[in-house]
Amino acid sequence: MFEKLIKKLKEGISKDEFYNLTKEHYEGFDFNAIYDLMKFQGLPLTEINGKIYLKTALIPYDEAEYTVVDLEVNNSKPKEGQAIEIGAVKIKNLKPVDEFSFLIKATDIPKYVTKVTGIDEEMLKNEASQKEILKKFRLFLGDSIFVAHAADFDYNFLAKQFEKENLGELLNRHLCTITLAEKTIEAQRYGLKYLKESLNLPNEVDHRALGDARTTTRVFLKALENLPEDIITAEDLIEFAQPKKNKCKKKKKNTKSN
Missing domain, CATH: 3.30.420.10 (Ribonuclease H-like superfamily/Ribonuclease H)
Incomplete structure (x- = not known):
């Protein structure tokens, strides 16, 4: 799940796609809970114009x-x-x-x-x-x-x-x-x-x-x-x-x- 998710996040994905890719791993959690939990666990997520990205794909090294x-x-x-x-x-x-x-x-x-x-x-x-x-x-x-x-x-x-x-x-x-x-x-x-x-x-x-x-x-x-x-x-x-x-x-x- 994570390898596929990371690949897509580099280009940006919708909230629905993000949720569909993660909901089985975080069974019982809604979108907001999964998003907040993954950020707390260290995944550098950011939301821009309704799409979810990896911050590391956007910011200069x-x-x-x-x-x-x-x-x-x-x-x-x-x-x-x-x-x-x-x-x-x-x-x-x-x-x-x-x-x-x-x-x-x-x-x-x-x-x-x-x-x-x-x-x-x-x-x-x-x-x-x-x-x-x-x-x-x-x-x-x-x-x-x-x-x-x-x-x-x-x-x-x-x-x-x-x-x-x-x-x-x-x-x-x-x-x-x-x-x-x-x-x-x-x-x-x-x-x-x-x-x-x-x-x-x-x-x-x-x-x-x-x-x-x-x-x-x-x-x-x-x-x-x-x-x-x-x-x-x-x-x-x-x-x-x-x-x-x-x-x-x-x-x-x-x-x-x-």
Whole structure:
């Protein structure tokens, strides 16, 4: 349903068509309830002259709002694990304007996770639950474009956690800075740590959520300096950054350290 809906929303559809495409998924809801719920869950909808559009298909990419996200997790399998730290940087008009950073309560932190991140159970025992942090993150994220290095992992992992916590779906448009960097930055490798060093970016703590989110933000903004001239809208940028292979689905521990 969503793939077909997104394709049509780029061109604009009537309220009736929007409702017909979504009513089975949101059984029992009327048009207004579905529209409001999907906006709350992050789909950037707007209504113009009685038609429903994706905002990202209309606004220039340099005027769009982005949230650059990084996760630390205790298990890369969403069903078995949870987020233990979320870091994010909000970008407006291609300028970082706000940050989000929270540790999350958890009781099962494998030794290899502590070795890589420095996060242990003692650090997390008095933190808020994943559900409470995800509620805060939903408000911070809004309907901005979700950006991450290995975006499919971070995005899909969080989407599963929202479902596990009965907090609804995650519908934000999203893009991967690995693919974007490969198409716009000359480098031998595209792991986050390598890009930070090769681009002489400011030092941040590796494998901590906010530090990696800040580095990803700098890589993202650097990549935008080298876009082809035909990239006009935010949706153009999202499509340009689509991976050809499964590089953005790699486990985080494999994509961030190279």
